[in-house]
Amino acid sequence: MPPYHLLHSSSLFTSSGMASCSSSILGVPSIYQTHDQSRKPTSNLPLSFRFSTAHNYPFRPFSSASSRIKHGASTSNSFVTSAVFTPNSSVLSEEAFKGLGGFGNVSDSEYEYSEGEIEGVINKDELDMTKLGLPQRLVETLEKRGITQLFPIQRAVLVPALEGRDIIARAKTGTGKTLAFGIPIIKGLDDMEQERGSLRRGRLPKVLVLAPTRELAKQVEKEFKESAPYLNTVCIYGGVSYVTQESALSRGVDVVVGTPGRIIDLINNKHLKLGEVQYLVLDEADQMLAVGFEEDVEVILEKLPPGRQSMLFSATMPGWVKKLARKHLDNPLTIDLVGDNEEKLAEGIKLYAIQTNATSKRSILSDLVTVYAKGGKAIVFTQTKRDADEVSLILTNSIASEALHGDISQHQRERTLNGFRQGKFTVLVATDVAARGLDIPNVDLIIHYELPNDPETFVHRSGRTGRAGKLGTAVLMFTSGQRRTVKSLERDVGCKFEYISPPSIQEVLESSAEQVVATLGGVHPESLEYFTPTAQKLMEQQGVNALAAALATLSGFSQPPSSRSLITHQQGLVTLQFTRDSAITRGYLSARSVTGFLSDVYSAAADEIGKIHVIADEKIQGAVFDLPEEIAKELLNKELPPGNTITKITKLPPLQDDGPSNDYYGRFSNSERRPQRGSRDRGGFRASRDWLDGDTSDGFKRGGRSGRSENSWSKNSRSSGSDWLISDRRSSSRSPSFGGRDGYNSTQFGGACFTCGRTGHRASECPSKKGF
Numbered sequence: 001m002p003p004y005h006l007l008h009s010s011s012l013f014t015s016s017g018m019a020s021c022s023s024s025i026l027g028v029p030s031i032y033q034t035h036d037q038s039r040k041p042t043s044n045l046p047l048s049f050r051f052s053t054a055h056n057y058p059f060r061p062f063s064s065a066s067s068r069i070k071h072g073a074s075t076s077n078s079f080v081t082s083a084v085f086t087p088n089s090s091v092l093s094e095e096a097f098k099g100l101g102g103f104g105n106v107s108d109s110e111y112e113y114s115e116g117e118i119e120g121v122i123n124k125d126e127l128d129m130t131k132l133g134l135p136q137r138l139v140e141t142l143e144k145r146g147i148t149q150l151f152p153i154q155r156a157v158l159v160p161a162l163e164g165r166d167i168i169a170r171a172k173t174g175t176g177k178t179l180a181f182g183i184p185i186i187k188g189l190d191d192m193e194q195e196r197g198s199l200r201r202g203r204l205p206k207v208l209v210l211a212p213t214r215e216l217a218k219q220v221e222k223e224f225k226e227s228a229p230y231l232n233t234v235c236i237y238g239g240v241s242y243v244t245q246e247s248a249l250s251r252g253v254d255v256v257v258g259t260p261g262r263i264i265d266l267i268n269n270k271h272l273k274l275g276e277v278q279y280l281v282l283d284e285a286d287q288m289l290a291v292g293f294e295e296d297v298e299v300i301l302e303k304l305p306p307g308r309q310s311m312l313f314s315a316t317m318p319g320w321v322k323k324l325a326r327k328h329l330d331n332p333l334t335i336d337l338v339g340d341n342e343e344k345l346a347e348g349i350k351l352y353a354i355q356t357n358a359t360s361k362r363s364i365l366s367d368l369v370t371v372y373a374k375g376g377k378a379i380v381f382t383q384t385k386r387d388a389d390e391v392s393l394i395l396t397n398s399i400a401s402e403a404l405h406g407d408i409s410q411h412q413r414e415r416t417l418n419g420f421r422q423g424k425f426t427v428l429v430a431t432d433v434a435a436r437g438l439d440i441p442n443v444d445l446i447i448h449y450e451l452p453n454d455p456e457t458f459v460h461r462s463g464r465t466g467r468a469g470k471l472g473t474a475v476l477m478f479t480s481g482q483r484r485t486v487k488s489l490e491r492d493v494g495c496k497f498e499y500i501s502p503p504s505i506q507e508v509l510e511s512s513a514e515q516v517v518a519t520l521g522g523v524h525p526e527s528l529e530y531f532t533p534t535a536q537k538l539m540e541q542q543g544v545n546a547l548a549a550a551l552a553t554l555s556g557f558s559q560p561p562s563s564r565s566l567i568t569h570q571q572g573l574v575t576l577q578f579t580r581d582s583a584i585t586r587g588y589l590s591a592r593s594v595t596g597f598l599s600d601v602y603s604a605a606a607d608e609i610g611k612i613h614v615i616a617d618e619k620i621q622g623a624v625f626d627l628p629e630e631i632a633k634e635l636l637n638k639e640l641p642p643g644n645t646i647t648k649i650t651k652l653p654p655l656q657d658d659g660p661s662n663d664y665y666g667r668f669s670n671s672e673r674r675p676q677r678g679s680r681d682r683g684g685f686r687a688s689r690d691w692l693d694g695d696t697s698d699g700f701k702r703g704g705r706s707g708r709s710e711n712s713w714s715k716n717s718r719s720s721g722s723d724w725l726i727s728d729r730r731s732s733s734r735s736p737s738f739g740g741r742d743g744y745n746s747t748q749f750g751g752a753c754f755t756c757g758r759t760g761h762r763a764s765e766c767p768s769k770k771g772f
């Protein structure tokens with residue numbers, strides 16, 4: 001048997017090693033039985049893996065980018081097939097795909113395969129749950145949940161995991177990592193049970209899964225319980241009574257899933273004994289570090305018996321995770337379905353970015369939810385617990401919403417999440433504690449109400465939608481000062497945003513009406529009978545207006561929507577466009593000349609005007625600006641000198657400065673009370689530590705956030721990470737959530753005077769005007 005290039009933890013990703021190449025371990029008719037030196041890849045690929053959209057795979061792993069098999073050079077002592085299959089530039093050991101088709105043992109070359117070449121090679125049966133030699137009862141429970149075919153990460157992990165290999169793996173969000181370790185473990189337990197007879201009372205756990213958050217732990221527990229209800233799975237986490245967990249353990253247990261703090265407590269009080277653990281899973285290992293669990297994890301790992309099998313799932317590979325892997329994993333195989341260069345987000349997530357400011361973002365938020373979630377579920381991510389509460393409260397006026405963060409009791413958090421899962425309310429406003437691992441089916445929209453702290457958080461937040469192959473939308477809200485950070489984000493994550501404007505009133509009304517129409521479809525026919533006579537009478541009397549009135553009321557628009565600025569989206573303002581005929585008036589149009597013009601026509605308008613934006617079109621001399629509704633109405637009625645026009649517009653033309661340059665333009669940004677810098681609870685990981693394992697007595701002592709993780713999975717992200725931090729820091733000083741400039745006076749005019757150009761007073765109060 002020739003040696004194969006494997007990805008080892010000893011060098012963590014580069015060294016070579018020996019591997020056996022067993023076949024048909026799952027009863028899969030394997031094309032790849034041995035590494036035959038004589039086989040060479042040709043256009044008839046020996047490697048086979050088919051990812052066809054017809055099978056509804058969670059992402060297009062091997063299709064969009066060319067997929068590569070790298071064949072390494074012969075070494076002096078042996079021929080090394082560096083058969084690293086790189087779907088979408090992912091690094092994936094050949095070992096992981098044993099049984100899926102042969103990697104030829106070939107000469108020193110590299111092959112690029114097109115989508116067409118890759119497709120059509122793998123045998124579909126190789127992903128079919130019924131044909132993998134899995135326990136029948138597992139196949140049946142999975143089938144009942146609609147899980148009939150392996151997802152790529154599950155297929156990649158399955159064979160080596162069943163062979164007993166230690167594994168380090170990563171895959172994109174929502175691609176089924178839980179079952180990737182769950183299926184082989186359940187099969188392993190099933191085999192053990194067959195050998196040893198029925199499961200005895202008081203038995204010690206064979207499986208330990210460590211998760212960084214309670215919610216994630218509960219989810220993994222759920223996945224095990226739903227897939228193998230015949231096993232006893234116990235979830236151990238803080239914030240709830242010890243008694244239930246202790247008695248569950250004493251009854252005998254197969255799988256323990258939990259957060260490190262409570263697990264340590266139960267080990268210490270001797271209710272949890274790890275002496276028979278045969279499988280260890282470290283889920284979201286990098287997150288353990290981020291939330292300060294590293295010490296606990298190390299203590300737990302020391303207590304596990306040697307010879308167990310370990311699997312480590314991690315989105316990034318900070319030094320601590322590498323060290324952990326080196327110390328506690330045995331010659332692990334690395335499976336990376338994300339890769340360095342390609343997009344880190346799961347396929348099917350459409351990304352939008354919208355520039356907002358402190359004043360407008362709340363009103364824009366509810367419109368974004370209306371237009372982009374279309375009545376489905378949405379999660380809004382805020383930076384702080386306080387923001388989560390406030391935003392949820394404000395949204396509740398128009399859309400049913402609840403907040404979720406670490407200050408909410410464990411029981412309430414579970415109620416909230418269940419309510420959201422069941423569709424009792426449609427918008428969850430959460431801090432980043434909900435960013436990782438939460439698997440809530442059919443979340444249509446993610447809104448980043450505040451920029452995430454780092455690219456990984458962006459990926460994980462966004463990954464709460466577009467799960468298991470479904471489509472989803474994520475919208476990033478940012479201020480003008482954060483543009484650079486948004487660009488860094490695109491670079492780091494390998495994604496592209498489509499920049500959008502706030503939804504227009506028309507779009508909001510249309511979406512609301514569509515949602516009402518969808519709800520109408522759910523009215524029970526028997527209920528209809530009660531209302532039909534009245535409906536008929538109304539139709540006779542009012543025709544289509546009757547229906548329109550019903551739609552308007554149900555949409556929450558029984559009163560016409562108030563006007564809204566197209567520039568700031570603030571209610572009660574109207575955006576007007578001023579143009580002058582360049583044939584009549586020569587010269588450059590400036591903001592000051594617009595104010596001057598307005599002063600002559602209607603001075604109240606000049607006094608009340610917000611920031612003036614000059615139109616970016618060489619052929620048009622014009623500008624747009626906001627005015628309060630009443631003043632705008634008056635102005636529109638004024639007679640203007642020939643060659644000048646003022647109109648109310650419904651769509652913004654391209655503007656020279658691309659919208660407001662900071663959060664302090666014109667009087668209209670003053671209306672919102674701004675909290676003082678420092679008075680905010682910054683939330684973040686440290687503050688959210690109690691969410692994770694809140695029952696531990698030492699609270700945050702174990703370290704909280706241990707600094708930003710270095711990311712060795714991605715060469716790019718390390719270098720650009722510092723960019724990110726720099727731009728983030730820079731932007732945070734301007735961030736609306738921290739109140740902007742120190743000493744900001746909420747009653748003071750924040751814009752520049754259009755007469756003299758100085759800040760701090762309006763044109764009407766301009767000292768220089770007195771001399772006119």
Ligand SMILES: Nc1ncnc2c1ncn2[C@@H]1O[C@H](COP(=O)(O)OP(=O)(O)OP(=O)(O)O)[C@@H](O)[C@H]1O
Pocket residue numbers: 146147148149150151154171172173174175176177178179436437438439441463464467468
């Ligand atoms: N083979 C499959 N077929 C259909 N659905 C599946 C399959 N495997 C997993 N799922 C479902 O896909 C969803 C996402 O799975 P899971 O939560 O394990 O993803 P994940 O990769 O761990 O995501 P994250 O990185 O966000 O934690 C779950 O609802 C799960 O039940």
